Every structure is written in C-alpha cells, then in structure tokens.
Amino acid sequence: MFLASVLLLLFAAGPASAALPVQHWTRPDGVRVWLIESPVLPMVDVQVDFDAGGRRDPPGQGGLAYVTAHLTGKGVRASGDRRALDENELSEAWADLGASFGASAGSDRFSFTLRSLTDADLLSRVVTLAARQIGEPAFPADVWQRERERLAASLRESRTRPGTLAEEAFGQAVYRDHPYANDMTEASLARIDVADMRRHHAILQPCRARVSIVGAVSRAQADALAASLLARLPAGTCAPLPPVAEVQALAAPAERRLPFASAQAHVLMGQPGYKRDDPDYFALLVGNYILGGGGFVSRLTTEVREKRGLSYSVYSYFSPGLHAGAFTVGLQTRPEQAEQAIAVARDVVKRFVAEGPTAEELQAAKDFLIGGYALRIDSNRKLLDNLAQIAWYGLPLDYLQTWPGEVQKVTLADIRAAFARKLQPDRMVTVVVGGGPAAAR
Structure with missing residues (x-):
C-alpha cells in the first residue's frame, strides 16, 4: 500500500491532458460551476471562490477576511446528530480521510480548496466533512485569542525585515485609500472579534459561489459535488454586494525612504496597473516578460545587473485583479549604489514605454511563453488554478x-500602445528601505 501511495502521488504530479474542454452551468440554487473532466487519475480537485476577500474588509479591520478563513479550520459546531469537533479532532478527521482541505483569503477572493480520491464512499465522507467546515465553522473565542497573539507576534517579527517594510510602504503609496491598502496590523487584529468573523462569513452564500472542479468526475457527479459542498451554508437573499471603488491613478510621483540597518537597500517602484479583464492583457504579459519578467533575458537585468553590476536580481511584474493591481519594479543593491540603480531602472522603464521592444525580443518572448505553455497545465492542480481564473474573471471557456x-498574435505596436496606456513613468512611486543613517551604524 505504501508503494501504491507513492506511485499515486507521482502520477498526481505528472502531466494532465492539455486543452481539455471546459464545461460551465448554473444550478437552480444559483451556484455557478466550471468543470474539466480529467479521468486519468481517480482524483478530484475543487476550488470554491467567493467575493469575500480583503477588499471586503471594513475600514480599520484589515485582515478580517484572512483570519475568518484561518479560523474555519479551528473547529466546527454541532449540527443535528453530528457533534462538534475541535481543531485537533478536525485535523485528525482529515488525516484519517487522506484528503486535503483548506481555506484562504486574498485581496479579492475567499477560497476553499479540496483534493480527494474519487472512491464513492470515501468522497462522500470527504464532502460531508468539507461541507461542515464551509458552512458550520465554530469560530471558538479562546482559539481566536491565542491565534490573535500568534499573528501579532508574527507581524512584529516580519517588520524586522526590510523587505516587509518596503512592501507595506509601497502598497500604501500605490493604493492609498483603496481597500487593497487595508493591511492586517496589530491594531486591526485588536479590533476583530468572533462576531466580526461570523458577519463576514455570512457573505458566503451558495448563489455567490463559483465552483471550479478538475478530475475524474462526470458533469452529473460534479453538479452533486458542488451542491453537497455548499449545502450547509444558509441560502440567504443574494442581494448584490456593495460596489468597491476603483484604484485611482497617481497624479504625481512620490518617494518614501525608510532608514534601516541592512546590508542591502530594498527598492520598489511602480504604480497602479490594470484589471484582469483588460483587453491589453496579452500585450502586457508579453511586454513585461521582455521588460523585467524574463529573468536573465530581460531588459532590466541586462541594464542593471549585467552591464553595471548594480543588483543581483531585478524584476518587474503586473498584479491584475478585480481592480488595477500594482505594476512593480523591484531590486536590492548596496546602499551606496541605490541612487544609480534607481536611475538606471527608471530609464529602462521610460525607454521601454516610449519605444517598446525590438522584433528579436518579441520573437524570443513568444517562443519562450508558447514553448513553456504545457508547463502551465501539466497537472490537475495547475489546471484547477487556470480553471478558477476562468471562473473568477469570466474568461472565455476556450481560454486554455x-x-x-x-500570445502569438501580439505585435510590437500592441505592446507599445498597451504600455503607453497603462504606465506613466514620470508618476511612479519609489520606496527605498535601507541606506539611511541606520544603515551606517
């Protein structure tokens, strides 16, 4: 049995069939389901997403979505003939089933993920337990007190690292009063109690769920699986959630420099970028690979690292979401070189926005991205990640x-036009942590 388990895990990590068709339907209860049937392995992977991520945190309670998701794994309450389970009993129950289940919350989404074998009896028990954790979390007050202290200690420790301070300052400067800037802090944790978590959990109604399923299940089985997973959530009224304002563009450049006793200065530069449903998505994807997303073959690496030796690593990326996520350029350098590294990186971005890439750079980027595409969908887990993106952002069913x-259709003109529309190099935020008086001590 041990050898069989090892082989199963190896196969689970192996290739999945590429370009499998995506099925989509809406159940009578309003639950929306997306399915890729992948019968190669007797396994199923599920992700359930709700619009209940950090952008729904109330002002002053940054981290509420995160801790609500975290506490769903700390026990379930009694219901009907089923007794309550504390956090240890819940953990042991999952271990006995040999399945994995968890909850998480990002800026936009509140998600549950499940992986199990598809044996009928086993899957029935797995889904029953998952449904309890989704719909009947206990939110024990004593556990929250312990977890709040642990999280606060973790936050204090993280702020001894210059990278954390740079990311926090950068997010605040880019997003300003948008909920994307509503970070979890010791102060915000102190304002959260279990009643707040229960109110946040009430956002999770079946008709608001987007269920993505990949595995050895038929459409009928997937439909029943989605219904069972959400059966213990209250039906609710499904009134529309309040709209969330968009991220506003920067009107002027801004700089923030934080002294820190570190051997390296941590530099982040950028601005609000674009939303995931933007029609420029592919032009920006390909263009950013050339600018700073392609590692050692990117413009930024060539100019900052290879030609001048100013940084071991320099990169750029976009973070599109339901709102305009940040465009970010990042690097680390010796404090005395920080000004030169910043100037070079700014110039590279400015020239790229003005001129775009060369034909040779564009072809190399396309060759890499298209040639490596199979690695984006070579397991059920990766297929699920892509399927959940299709579900969450309303992408076409033939997206894969x-x-x-x-990617192949992107032209030089597409990239130049897209970057000109999205980036304003003269209005970017620059954050530098390290290199001030504290670094000299």
Missing part, C-alpha cells in the same frame, strides 16, 4: 485552447 494563439 486559445492562450498560445493570443
């Missing part, structure tokens, strides 16, 4: 099949 073609 058309992705290489969309």
Whole structure:
C-alpha cells in the first residue's frame, strides 16, 4: 500500500491532458460551476471562490477576511446528530480521510480548496466533512485569542525585515485609500472579534459561489459535488454586494525612504496597473516578460545587473485583479549604489514605454511563453488554478485552447500602445528601505 501511495502521488504530479474542454452551468440554487473532466487519475480537485476577500474588509479591520478563513479550520459546531469537533479532532478527521482541505483569503477572493480520491464512499465522507467546515465553522473565542497573539507576534517579527517594510510602504503609496491598502496590523487584529468573523462569513452564500472542479468526475457527479459542498451554508437573499471603488491613478510621483540597518537597500517602484479583464492583457504579459519578467533575458537585468553590476536580481511584474493591481519594479543593491540603480531602472522603464521592444525580443518572448505553455497545465492542480481564473474573471471557456494563439498574435505596436496606456513613468512611486543613517551604524 505504501508503494501504491507513492506511485499515486507521482502520477498526481505528472502531466494532465492539455486543452481539455471546459464545461460551465448554473444550478437552480444559483451556484455557478466550471468543470474539466480529467479521468486519468481517480482524483478530484475543487476550488470554491467567493467575493469575500480583503477588499471586503471594513475600514480599520484589515485582515478580517484572512483570519475568518484561518479560523474555519479551528473547529466546527454541532449540527443535528453530528457533534462538534475541535481543531485537533478536525485535523485528525482529515488525516484519517487522506484528503486535503483548506481555506484562504486574498485581496479579492475567499477560497476553499479540496483534493480527494474519487472512491464513492470515501468522497462522500470527504464532502460531508468539507461541507461542515464551509458552512458550520465554530469560530471558538479562546482559539481566536491565542491565534490573535500568534499573528501579532508574527507581524512584529516580519517588520524586522526590510523587505516587509518596503512592501507595506509601497502598497500604501500605490493604493492609498483603496481597500487593497487595508493591511492586517496589530491594531486591526485588536479590533476583530468572533462576531466580526461570523458577519463576514455570512457573505458566503451558495448563489455567490463559483465552483471550479478538475478530475475524474462526470458533469452529473460534479453538479452533486458542488451542491453537497455548499449545502450547509444558509441560502440567504443574494442581494448584490456593495460596489468597491476603483484604484485611482497617481497624479504625481512620490518617494518614501525608510532608514534601516541592512546590508542591502530594498527598492520598489511602480504604480497602479490594470484589471484582469483588460483587453491589453496579452500585450502586457508579453511586454513585461521582455521588460523585467524574463529573468536573465530581460531588459532590466541586462541594464542593471549585467552591464553595471548594480543588483543581483531585478524584476518587474503586473498584479491584475478585480481592480488595477500594482505594476512593480523591484531590486536590492548596496546602499551606496541605490541612487544609480534607481536611475538606471527608471530609464529602462521610460525607454521601454516610449519605444517598446525590438522584433528579436518579441520573437524570443513568444517562443519562450508558447514553448513553456504545457508547463502551465501539466497537472490537475495547475489546471484547477487556470480553471478558477476562468471562473473568477469570466474568461472565455476556450481560454486554455486559445492562450498560445493570443500570445502569438501580439505585435510590437500592441505592446507599445498597451504600455503607453497603462504606465506613466514620470508618476511612479519609489520606496527605498535601507541606506539611511541606520544603515551606517
């Protein structure tokens, strides 16, 4: 049995069939389901997403979505003939089933993920337990007190690292009064109690769920699986949630410099970027690979690292979401070189926005991205990640099949126009941590 388990895990990590068709339907209860049937392995992977991520945190309670998701794994309450389970009993129950289940919350989404074998009896028990954790979390007050202290200690420790301070300052400067800037802090944790978690959990109604399923299940089985997982959530009224304001563009450049006793200065530069549903997505994806997302073959690496030796690593990326996520350029350098590294990186971005890439750079980027596409969907877990993106952002059902073609269609003019629309190099935020008086001590 041990050898069989090892082989199963190896196969689970192996290739999945590429370009499998995506099925989508809406149940009578309003639950929306997306399915990729992948019968190669007797396994199923599920992700359930709700619009209850950090952007729904009330002002002053940054981290509420995160801790609500975290506490769903700390026990379930009694219901009907089923007794309550504390955190240890719940953990042991999952271990006995040999399945994995968890909850998480990002800036936009509140998510549950499940992985199990598809044996009928086993899967029935797995889904029953998952449904209890989704719909009947206990939110024990004593556990929250312990976890709040642990999280506060973790936050204090993280702020001894210059990288954390740079990321916090950068997020505040880019997003300002948008909920994306509503970070979890010791103060915000102190304002959260279990009643707040229960109110936040009430956002999770079946008709607001987007369920993504990949594995050896039929459409009928997937439909029943989605219904069972959400059966213990209250139906609710499904009134529309309040709209969340968009991230506002920067009107002027800004700089923030934080002294810190570190051997390296941590530098972040950027601005609000674009939303995931933007029609410029593929032009920006390909263009950023050339600018700073391609590692050692990117413009930023060539100019900052290879030609001048100012940094071991320099990069750029976009973080599109339901709102305009940040465009970020990041690097670390010796404090005395920080000004030169910043100037070079700014110039590279400015020239790229003005001129775009060369034909050779564009072709190399396309070759890499299209050639490596199979690695984006070579396991059920990766397929699920892509399927959940399709579900969350309302992407076309043939997105996985058309992705290489969309990359291939990108032209030099597309990239120049997209970057000109999205980036304003003269209005970016610059954050530098390290290199001030504290670094000299």
